[in-house]
Amino acid sequence: MFSRRNVARRTEQYAAESPFWISFADLMIVSMVVFLIVSTVTIVIMKSQLDMLGDNGRKTHERQIEIERFANMIKKKSQEMSPVPIISTVKDSVRIDLGESVNFVSGSSDISPEGKEFLRDYIPKLLEVARDDLGKKWLKHVVVEGFTDSDGSYLFNLDLSLKRSRGVVCAMFEPLDEEGTLSMSKEDLNRVRDLFLVGGYSFNSMQASKARSRRVELRLDFWEVEEKERQQIRADLSDKEFGKCLQ
Numbered sequence: 360m361f362s363r364r365n366v367a368r369r370t371e372q373y374a375a376e377s378p379f380w381i382s383f384a385d386l387m388i389v390s391m392v393v394f395l396i397v398s399t400v401t402i403v404i405m406k407s408q409l410d411m412l413g414d415n416g417r418k419t420h421e422r423q424i425e426i427e428r429f430a431n432m433i434k435k436k437s438q439e440m441s442p443v444p445i446i447s448t449v450k451d452s453v454r455i456d457l458g459e460s461v462n463f464v465s466g467s468s469d470i471s472p473e474g475k476e477f478l479r480d481y482i483p484k485l486l487e488v489a490r491d492d493l494g495k496k497w498l499k500h501v502v503v504e505g506f507t508d509s510d511g512s513y514l515f516n517l518d519l520s521l522k523r524s525r526g527v528v529c530a531m532f533e534p535l536d537e538e539g540t541l542s543m544s545k546e547d548l549n550r551v552r553d554l555f556l557v558g559g560y561s562f563n564s565m566q567a568s569k570a571r572s573r574r575v576e577l578r579l580d581f582w583e584v585e586e587k588e589r590q591q592i593r594a595d596l597s598d599k600e601f602g603k604c605l606q
Contacts, residue, residue: 418584422497426451426581429493433579436484444481455485455577461527463573465510468522475530479542482531485577486550499586502556502578503527508569521559527575528555529604552596 430453434446437455445456460477461470470478489498505523507516531551535542543551558578 422581422584423451425493426453426497429453429488429491429497432488432491432493433485436488437481439484440477440481451581453579455579457481457575457577459571461575462570463523465508465569465573466519468505468519468526470526470530475533475542478527478530482551483543483547486547489550489554497581498554498579499582500556500580501554502558502580504558504560504576504578506560506572506574506576508572510569517559521557523573523575524557524559525604528557532601532604548601552599552601 427448430446430448433453433455437444437446440460442458442460444460445458447454447456457477460481461474463469485501488494489501503524505520505525505527507520507523510516511519528551531543532548533542534540541548
């Protein structure tokens, strides 16, 4: 009986001290050490790269990271819309393709009632993100860009694209009734007046189809580091009336 117990104990002790378990423990320790070494080297390299960039380079790097964070906030907010606008980051600007929500008949700059309703729902969401600390810090302008298909002459389309851009902004200020009820809050409209610009494009940027090409995009431009450091001041438009768009 005692011999069997001794044999069992020796067997358990042998299993606990077997080369497999010792090797596995060593492997885990080695893996941990390698991970710590790689992490340390990565941190050192990143720090040295930032040091090489200098103070202005670090600020530019931080600016790019914050713009990407801002773009992600817009993407998240845009998910509340249907259809969802297409958000893309090109270099250091953010583009918002409004897609089929604000589309046009060939040769026309008229926005459908559904398109106007979409704009009045979506723009306040965009302005909500713009009021975030990152938006206040970096957002410079929102440029409305109108596009056309390839039908018609160059100058005709250039004029048409500008009218489409202007139509988007006008839709936000258009009264809902004869009493002049505004479709958006006064605060949001003031922000539109301060931030929004219009730009005209021709058929220089075609999409897969002509219908898809007749679209509007919003381009968000951001302050450069040097501009912020010079304390760039916006033009004061607080005394400007909203006015009316010409038909």
